[in-house]
Amino acid sequence: xxxxxxxxxxxxxxxxxxxxxxxxxxxxxxxxxxxxxxxxxxxxxxxxxxxxxxxxxxxxxxxxxxxxxxxxxxxxxxxxxxxxxxxxxxxxxxxxxxxxxxxxxxxxxxxxxxxxxxxxxxxxxxxxxxxxxxxxxxxxxxxxxxxxxxxxxxxxxxxxxxx
Numbered sequence: 001x002x003x004x005x006x007x008x009x010x011x012x013x014x015x016x017x018x019x020x021x022x023x024x025x026x027x028x029x030x031x032x033x034x035x036x037x038x039x040x041x042x043x044x045x046x047x048x049x050x051x052x053x054x055x056x057x058x059x060x061x062x063x064x065x066x067x068x069x070x071x072x073x074x075x076x077x078x079x080x081x082x083x084x085x086x087x088x089x090x091x092x093x094x095x096x097x098x099x100x101x102x103x104x105x106x107x108x109x110x111x112x113x114x115x116x117x118x119x120x121x122x123x124x125x126x127x128x129x130x131x132x133x134x135x136x137x138x139x140x141x142x143x144x145x146x147x148x149x150x151x152x153x154x155x156x157x158x159x160x161x162x163x
Contacts, residue, residue, distance in 0.1 A: 045083075045145050048076060049134050052085050053147055056130060065128040065153050082138030092127035092150065094120045118158065126156045 006014075060068050073086035097120075098113050133146040 044080075045134055045136065048080065048083055048085070049132065049145055049147050052087075052132050052134070053149055056087060056132065057149065060151060065126075065151055068128055068130060068151065082136060084135045084137070086133045086135070087130060088133075089128055089130045091124050092129050094123045096120065122156070122158045126153045127151070 068089045069087075070090070071086070071088055073084065075081070075084040098116055101112060101116060128151045129148060130151060131146055131148045133144050136143045136145075
């Protein structure tokens with residue numbers, strides 16, 4: 001009489017195959033979950049940074065550059081309690097290229113150097129660099145993400161004579 005059941009070896013082999021499949025499926029799902037979570041985090045940070053930059057642009061658009069404070073910070077309220085932001089502003093630093101002008105063949109005359117100095121000063125006073133940083137405090141270690149925007153006063157008159 002032949003037994004119609006499974007042997008112990010067949011049962012163990014079936015369980016090994018099943019557990020291997022479940023393990024592969026769980027690892028695949030875990031990796032996908034982490035990928036989705038990272039993408040969601042990146043999207044959230046980008047949206048908050050973009051939103052804050054737009055708010056600052058709207059707030060100071062059309063106003064004098066002097067009205068932009070050097071520092072300002074806050075959080076995003078109860079909607080995003082793990083995030084905060086900080087704005088820092090400073091005059092735009094134009095590099096001094098007078099040494100490049102004088103190093104050229106024949107050098108630079110005093111008029112060219114004075115014009116360059118006047119232009120450099122004008123640009124520095126007509127442009128303000130504003131950096132917004134988003135801080136994330138919800139993970140294992142705090143992280144920060146920044147964006148920089150430049151406000152330009154196109155109506156500022158050039159002060160001739162080095163004033």
